[in-house]
Amino acid sequence: MATQQKPKTVDQVKAEFRAKGLTVNKWAEDNKFPPGAVYQVLNGFSKGNYGQSHDIAVALGLKAGEAVAA
16 A cells, blocks of 8 residues: 655645755756646645646645646
């Protein structure tokens, strides 16, 4: 039986970025997401419930689930 990881908080994701010296823009570029959309998810303007914002939230580890490739 596989164990599911507990979703991270936004603060945890931001702390990981700082610890790695990684910018949001670089992460977005590496993961093929628009930087503005990533900022919206990280700052709570987009809840990550549907579509691209959902895929971003899953990729960041903010929510459990599967990203849907378009």
